[in-house]
Amino acid sequence: xxxxxxxxxxxxxxxxxxxxxxxxxxxxxxxxxxxxxxxxxxxxxxxxxxxxxxxxxxxxxxxxxxxxxxxxxxxxxxxxxxxxxxxxxxxxxxxxxxxxxxxxxxxxxxxxxxxxxxxxxxxxxxxxxxxxxxxxxxxxxxxxxxxxxxxxxxxxxxxxxxxxxxxxxxxxxxxxxxxxxxxxxxxxxxxxxxxxxxxxxxxxxxxxxxxxxxxxxxxxxxxxxxxxxxxxxxxxxxxxxxxxxxxxxxxxxxxxxxxxxxxxxxxxxxxxxxxxxxxxxxxxxxxxxxxxxxxxxxxxxxxxxxxxxxxxxxxxxxxx
DNA sequence: TAAGATAAGAGGGACAT
DNA sequence: ATGTCAGTCTTATCTTA
Numbered sequence: 205x206x207x208x209x210x211x212x213x214x215x216x217x218x219x220x221x222x223x224x225x226x227x228x229x230x231x232x233x234x235x236x237x238x239x240x241x242x243x244x245x246x247x248x249x250x251x252x253x254x255x256x257x258x259x260x261x262x263x264x265x266x267x268x269x270x271x272x273x274x275x276x277x278x279x280x281x282x283x284x285x286x287x288x289x290x291x292x293x294x295x296x297x298x299x300x301x302x303x304x305x306x307x308x309x310x311x312x313x314x315x316x317x318x319x320x321x322x323x324x325x326x327x328x329x330x331x332x333x334x335x336x337x338x339x340x341x342x343x344x345x346x347x348x349x350x351x352x353x354x355x356x357x358x359x360x361x362x363x364x365x366x367x368x369x370x371x372x373x374x375x376x377x378x379x380x381x382x383x384x385x386x387x388x389x390x391x392x393x394x395x396x397x398x399x400x401x402x403x404x405x406x407x408x409x410x411x412x413x414x415x416x417x418x419x420x421x422x423x424x425x426x427x428x429x430x431x432x433x434x435x436x437x438x439x440x441x442x443x444x445x446x447x448x449x450x451x452x453x454x455x456x457x458x459x460x461x462x463x464x465x466x467x468x469x470x471x472x473x474x475x476x477x478x479x480x481x482x483x484x485x486x487x488x489x490x491x492x493x494x495x496x497x498x499x500x501x502x503x504x505x506x507x508x509x510x511x512x513x514x515x516x517x518x519x520x521x522x523x524x
Numbered sequence: 525t526a527a528g529a530t531a532a533g534a535g536g537g538a539c540a541t
Numbered sequence: 542a543t544g545t546c547a548g549t550c551t552t553a554t555c556t557t558a
Contacts, residue, residue, distance in 0.1 A: 413535080420536095471537095473550070494526060505551060510528065528557075534550085541544080 337375065341366055341384045344408075348388060351407040352399060361391035365422065374425050378418060385410045386418035393430045398437060400475060402503050435460050435469060438478035438502075446501035448482060449491060456485035459520075468519055472512065475502040480512030 342363060349359050365387040369375055375383055385408045392399045401419075405412035422428060436457050443453040460481050463469050469477055479502035486493045495509045502509075 416535085471549075476550080495528095496526075506527080507529095507552085508550060511550085526558090529555080531553085531555105533552085537546105537548095539544100539546085541542100 337380050338367065338370060341380050344381060344384060345388070348385075348404075348408055352388070352403065354388070354392070355395070355397065358388075358391045358395045358397060361395055362388045365390055365426065365428070368426055369422055372425055374421060378421070379410075379414065381408065382410045382414040383418045383422070384408075385415045386422050389415060389419055390422060390428060390430065393433070394428075396431065396434065396437075398433055398441075400503060433474045435464060435474050435478055438474045439482060442475065442478050442482055442498065442502045446482070446493060446497055448486070448493065449489070452482070452485045452489045452491045455489055456482045459485055459488075459516075462520065463516065466519060468515060473504065473508065476504040476508040477512050478502060479504060480509050480516060483509055483513055484516055 345359060345363060345366075348354070354362070362384070366384050369383055369387065385404050388408075389399065389401060389404050392404075401412055401415055404410075405415055408415075423430065439453065439456050439460055442448075443456065448456075456478075460469075460478070463477070463481060476499075479498040483493065483495060483498045485491075486498075495506045495513075499506045499509050
């Protein structure tokens with residue numbers, strides 16, 4: 205891959221790559237060593253491994269992409285490319301800098317511009333390490349995807365959030381796996397496919413504490429909005445896990461809407477509440493389930509079920 | 525064995541200093 | 542920024558039916 209000399213060769217390169225458009229092919233990614241489909245993002249000028257986010261171009265020596273020695277060369281070859289699904293904007297930033305770099309040596313450039321270019325260069329170099337942690341995070345994301353059973357849109361959303369966190373410098377001083385876990389949690393919430401913090405904490409092997417901390421940081425710094433957790437979905441989850449009959453499930457959903465209407469649900473762990481509502485519904489329909497069973501299904505404790513249940517009994521006067 | 529009670533501890537929100 | 546306070550949830554242990 206030649207260093208881009210000027211706009212003409214840049215265009216030529218884009219043209220070459222353009223010929224590859226819509227040809228995704230199977231090959232082994234040099235970074236993650238996984239044999240998988242490598243896709244070209246039609247909106248950017250990058251070819252991207254869809255497993256780890258490794259950015260590459262076809263018809264070039266792969267190794268030179270990431271085994272650069274010389275700073276200048278590295279900078280010139282840098283292609284900051286988030287993977288396919290993430291490349292929504294600031295596409296090809298490094299290429300632009302590469303072009304300006306040449307301009308700086310070739311054409312006489314306004315000296316006042318030099319410092320600006322220098323800054324850009326540094327920024328660009330930083331994105332190189334950004335890409336490194338990005339790649340690590342994305343491959344981690346891939347393994348978590350299977351463990352948590354995340355859908356593709358959730359994975360993309362999580363990756364997007366993580367990348368935004370990168371850009372805003374939120375990762376500095378924070379553990380990126382933990383930030384990734386927080387991003388996953390947020391993505392799940394946003395895509396309306398709730399996973400509990402505990403599930404994510406356990407599968408990612410990251411302390412729940414750090415996930416919640418970074419979760420808050422992300423919400424605040426990225427000004428994200430999270431939809432309220434759908435308590436009915438919690439009911440469905442717990443019910444399915446505890447093998448509750450459809451009849452009782454429906455009863456529980458009705459009961460839950462009443463609970464929500466009366467504001468009993470605010471500030472309570474939705475899963476615990478759902479379990480308590482289900483427990484109450486089981487009593488109503490005569491289905492036999494122990495508090496412990498429900499608690500386990502909701503990943504909470506019997507104490508919580510009891511407390512919630514007592515609340516329900518007091519406030520809804522359900523005695524039967 | 526399930527359910528209930530109680531206590532100690534952690535973590536975080538609200539609010540004041 | 543730091544501290545306090547009330548409320549929530551968890552873990553552990555004991556008692557009751």
